[in-house]
Amino acid sequence: MEEFTYTRPATADDATGAHSAAEDAMYMAGGQTLIPVLKQGLAMPTDVVDLNRVGDLAGIQVTGDAVTIGAMTRHAVVAASAEVKGAIPALTVLAGGIGDAQVRNRGTMGGSLANNDPSADYPSAVLGLGATVTTNQREIPADEFFDGMFATNLEDGELIKSVTYPIPEKAGYAKFPNPASRYALVGVFVAKTAGGVRVAVTGAGQDGVFRPAEVEAALSADFSAAALDGVTVPADDLMTDMHAAADYRAHLIVVMAKRAVNQANGQG
Amino acid sequence: MGFEGAMPEISLSINGAPVTGTVEGRTLLVEFIRETMKLTGTHTGCDTSQCGACTVHLDGKAVKSCTMLAVQADGAEVTTIEGLAPEGEMNPMQQAFNDHHGLQCGFCTPGMVMRAMALVADNPDPTEAEVRHGLEGNICRCTGYQNIVAAVLDGAKALRG
Ligand SMILES: Cc1cc2nc3c(=O)[nH]c(=O)nc-3n(C[C@H](O)[C@H](O)[C@H](O)COP(=O)(O)OP(=O)(O)OC[C@H]3O[C@@H](n4cnc5c(N)ncnc54)[C@H](O)[C@@H]3O)c2cc1C
């Protein structure tokens, strides 16, 4: 790993200040993506600004209509949260299935979203629930946050502070994990909200997380797994890699959507 | 803000003993444990944060010490495999791995045992499925996992007393 200057600010303002003062800085959250990236020399920042001691970035708040989760909240904390489970149980299912126990003890929601790995789990919850990402500069709606594989609309040095998830009528998340990495080969988040049905797919799209129109249409007419019988998703814009071909991923989207709907409906 | 210099000084506890040391920002926790502290029971099996051989406890939670900076453990309590048997007598989980032939080459074993101890601390009476889910971050090239799972279930039982 190349050398860098390490700073460990105590507040979000100090963190953004340290980032902008440095030549080429990167934030470090759980480090579960960034440290392997640094080891491989895929990033060589002059400065690492560690967010782990920033007090005001972690924590969970549940109000009548929304769950707000601080960027530095670890996956294990979300997975074990009785409050989140009471409001949006699908989020605890999602967080509890990320990677493995050790990764969940360090990895954070903010790091996962900033990284926007095309196979990461959290982007599907943000898009599926129509959440809002709050940064040090602005509020970004889910539909505008993601910008293709490993890309977001965050500007250089912009810091994610929290994400607010509106509480849906019901929601579910099912993924087919890559057996080696545990990342989603295909993951589907379904939500029945006051504004209609939203579905988000991760692990499959060439441009990262997306909303499958065919699945949303079928579930809007009837929010049941049976409504998805015979529904197909086009494979044209899906990924083909050594793990799975695009047509297999297209098939898995419908299978995972059915499982997610059953979970949302309390049927498995 | 601290640590403006290139060489942060850190203080932490390792296996109950206070330790101070000077590290670089980029020094990994596993490097500090193995190379500075000479505690070589913690292994490094990969470069990709996947194998879990480097698992230690950070304030009681299992983490991959290859995927943390040493400076991030400043002020923390770290336990390594050496900390489980301070008097040289194996603890019940280690004994269960021995009894059940839960290791062959033994390379993954320190990480497996540390992960198993954290799992049992959270969930003293896990089901087989919970043990398998709990060990997803620890890879073993030798055993096929059957005997590891049996060892963890039996170790959990012994620790319940
Ligand atoms: C073995 C293994 C298995 C995994 N399996 C899965 C899986 O199944 N599903 C899944 O979704 N993920 C998985 N992950 C990734 C894991 O969830 C990571 O924790 C996550 O992708 C990154 O979060 P982090 O907190 O570790 O961020 P870091 O690695 O610290 O940072 C990642 C990036 O985000 C930036 N960043 C971090 N926080 C902020 C912030 N608040 N504002 C702006 N930018 C920020 C950093 O600068 C960096 O570029 C896995 C990782 C490993 C090692």
Ligand code: FES
């Ligand atoms: S050495 Fe493989 S996960 Fe740490």
Ligand code: FES
């Ligand atoms: S016993 Fe050899 S890797 Fe597990």
